[in-house]
Amino acid sequence: MIQNELTYSDFIGELIPLIQSNDEKKWDALKERLHEDYSDEKLQSHFYALQTLKQKADFLKFSTSTFEILHQINLEVASLAPLTDILNLSATHLLDVSKAHSVLVGMINHEKACIRIEAVAGIGKSDMLFIEESLDSPFQKQLSKNQEPFILADISEHTSLESPLFQNLKEKNIVSLICSPLVAHGERVGIIFLARTVLYHSKLPLLQMLKYFCHQTALSISNAKLYSNEVRVSKLHDELFEEALNKGGNKGILQKVSNFIEEPILLLDEFGNCIYEATPRNATSNIDQFNHAELYKYVLQSEDNPQTSFEVTHKRQIFSVFTITLHNQTVAYVIVPKRLKAFDRLSVVAIEQAKNVLALQINQEKTSIEVENRLRQDYLHDLISGLETEENLIRRARYLNISFEKTYAIIVMSPIESKEDHTISLNRVIEKFGYLIDEELLPLSMIQGQKIILVTPEQHIRTVANFALNYVEDKHPELQFHIGISNAIVRVKDYLKGFNEAKKATEFAHSFQFKTPIVHFNELGIIGLLFNTENTEHMKEFMNRYLEKIIQYDAQNKSELLKTLEVFLDNESAIQVSAEKLHIHYNTLRYRLNRIGEILEIDLAHTKNRLNLQIAIIIHRLVKQE
Template identity: 25%
Template structure:
């Protein structure tokens, strides 16, 4: 009877084996189709785990993938377990899985609670799942290990050589499926990177949009620095860069410019951060540095590097475009002020051009004119000074100096009336003096320009005031155009010698008479003419007696040998007093 039962059992097994082989064959065919299909990595991993569990009739199937950089394997998918197993990490060489990666050979255990190769880092998770016995086979691609495939039971079970060989065969197919899925995920990430960064580059605020998008794609902190290390834009979630980090970023970025390399991005590892920085170069000049920051536990992969370099290219293009736009606006502003000062075009045309630049020419503005005194220099030296002034003009802040231009060793700027005029004049004067220390510079501030035609008139007054200032030997570096009043406008500075002679000849006797205690005759004459020759009004103005005034006027007639009742004489005296008040000849 016993022999009959054994024979019956063998026959039953012989009948079951073809069914199992057929099931395994169908499963292998399905896995082969999985390899040929394009599917996300996680979907493929889950499918493999379910296939292992079904074909080997085990309680659990799970996969751990190998991270070569960290030298660890991490459970990425499972079937028949709780979520606690996902994410469990094991170091290379530790436990069963770590040994499988090192030896590239299958390993089994039948009683894990008493297993000598237990790994303290993962045993809590294994015990939680109640795993007692298992097979672990390497996932191989050629000679490279990409992970470990497990089939496990919650009871003791002796796995046969046939089952181990079958799981190894299954692992070979699974390795190809996993690599294809990884490539598919990478391609999808690349597509997403290029699509989202390209969309960011089309936004109005390109720089901010690219930085925000890169931060979202890489799930890390991103910032843009200038060549000196100043943070221009940033999207920080958890990190604040200290001075040491910024200094390292700038140093590495500058060194990368001198290095001939296929990759523009550089990796910087510090105690608390892992930083990837990339130099942004426009016209062979370092215009910015893109930096991404992760914690010390996180890593960067090839897709991250591609995303960073793509963002760097877009930022370089955006910054270059901004520079071109700024230069276009700069030249338009320069041309506008030049036309206002020298061309005298129709106000409506100039006003429309200014409107496109956000400037209202009917809103009061003052001119600040800084002139380099270079009359004795040859034309070649004057041209060098003009170039220096144009360089200074480029550094002027448009918000404070909306319009500026350079002409004939003269830097001219127009600023709104509400600005601190003297502070702006001092700033511009200091810039020129610092750049041209050997050149004498004078700066003049105009009266308000209330309409386009005023700019040309006020510029003429400023240059005239500067000419008088220099001709009279005045030392004040900054002056107002109104300093020389009406006389400065009526008389040509080239005739100063004749003007001085006229004033001295007309008024000097009155100043000499003062030393003989005849009273302040110059002041008396001025008050007399200002009061239209009215004696009582003049006496009241000077706070002197009527007879004292009559005495002084007689004394003036004697000294100057004139008749104050003559209208022509009075007009000449008024002119002499006006010139003397302005230029202080006597």
């Protein structure tokens, strides 16, 4: 009965501890020896029955423990425990109930296209945690093909799957793996690795139970993320409003969101001015990819079709642009150097929350600015109308922080094409001036009709005028201005006079078609003094006395005698030069001049007569302009 010195008692002695162990290799070895040493079929049958019973007991133990783990995980989820706690719980308890020597839980980061080991129990806990591996690695590509748990019985045979994670497992003397994907709602969110330093021989029922466990764990992870995200979003919402209420302003709001989405953010106003640029606190390097002016150009080009979000490309970098609107008008842009489709749902929610709070913040700021601007515009209107007492004007100036101890001058910007309505463009221009020009240089500004009126310190008058002209030429080429500048204004009551001087300077520029767009009133000399006379009716009578007959003659005979007289006087009564300018023979010019003298009953040879005619022509131009 007994062969190879193996006694029945020895066999029983080996069987008893084997029943208490989980080593299937020893079971198989003993079964093989039993087959070789004993011919007793009944004994072999009892052995097979014991082995089957042992497998069922192990499966039942694994199943029971698995349900206990899932119950604990769900309790953790319900208590809003951090996701890391749930992952560590899964790894630790799975190590206890399985035959694994190490359990690793990897989570997929679709944004970075990698898998990251977030929890480790057993061998390698200290140096396997937080290992990242690209989803494009051979190992991860192989894993992505499987939705069911599968065994890599001997990883040394899978040389084609070499990867950083694979190499780390080998260094820990891991021989075989069970890889079980974590799938929730049809999406692979991670994977659990059960690693052993010996070969795996798991049976199908255990793999099925592992699949069920991983599916339930994936759902728990998904729920935990959802709860965690809701908590994070709710907390961010409170923090954003706290920043707004505590006057943290746009800076505080933008910094919170930048930290939340872990991306740099740029906030531009509707004119392209940088309100604030935020960098996340965990940034390892300075962010310098925001070129405000260039980005704004691309934003304007892409905003033809109104959208709440769109993409622009600058220097091969794609930027996502989120518009902030008030009353159906865009007031700001949130710009992030990232593709729209690369944002996860949580980041989009965070940005939308920030947009809402920023809209309220901007609306409050705009309302405050508009109220102050309205007060300043009303004040300037009263200042240049001459209807308010000097005492009241000085008192109101103190409330607006305007000091009349400074010497100011007035700028009037008048569009050359006055037939068209430029109100919308003018409003944008003057609003932009409020952002770009310091309040000390531009304490007062307003629009009157189609004219822009600016008050600026006299010593900076040329600087402000040149800036205003250059800005309009660059940003609003559809507008062409003549700019008139008044003399220095010393007294409060002289602002009406200063306004008239600047306005008349632009009218002179229009009338004489000045090549230079900026005209200072004091450069006009006697012409300026003449036109500044309050008795305009007297000026018209003077003009008619000298020019009415010739104007009527030209109208009746379709001649150009008035033009001939203008050119003659403008060229200092030089016949040859004037004839060339008129493209006629000088004898023809002599004939015309004689005819003018006859019609006007005046001798053009007298200097006084020529001066009076020249003044009359100037008045004619100005009256015609008005």
